[in-house]
Amino acid sequence: MIKIYHNPRCSKSRQGLAILEDSGKDFETIKYLEETLTAKQLETIISKLGIKPMDLIRKNEAIWKSDFKGKILSDSDIIAAMVKHPKLIERPIVVNGDKAVVGRPPESISDII
Template identity: 65%
Template sequence: MIKIYHNNRCSKSRSGVAILEDSGKKFEIVKYLDNVPTVEELSEIINLLNITPIELVRKNEKIWKENFKGKELSDVDIIKAMVENPKLIERPIVINGDKAIIGRPPEDITKIL
């Protein structure tokens, strides 16, 4: 089943949901701010995306700038920071089987449908 990690306050994330709705395919919405992924789940998502943890971080968030920017952080440290502060996770993330994509721009989601 297709899964979208979604934040309803984000226009790109809402656009991602609309693209999935228009596709007619069944999908699950994960409100990751309420249902925060574990370190293991986030690590798996990062592997599916084929990126490094820092590439999933929203670096313009105040939390990042005030607490983490410029510090020497391991990949594990970065993943833990995202789990402890889920606002730092880039969105939307769509997973379809063994494929995943960050929906920025949202139209990119169609590449894995």
């Protein structure tokens, strides 16, 4: 089942959701700001994305700038920050089986559906 990790307040996330709706395929919407992800779930998503945890961080978020920017952080520290502050997670993320993509630009979602 295709999953989209979605923030309804984000325009790119809404565009990604529209792409999935238009595809006609079944998918599950996970509002990750309400349904907080665990460290294990994030590790799995990051692995499917094929990126480092730092690459999934929204570095312009105020909480990142005030609490984390410029510090030496391990991958597990970064994942813990995303668990505690899910607003830091780049969005939308679409997972389809063992593949995943960050929908920036939203059209990249078409590559895995």
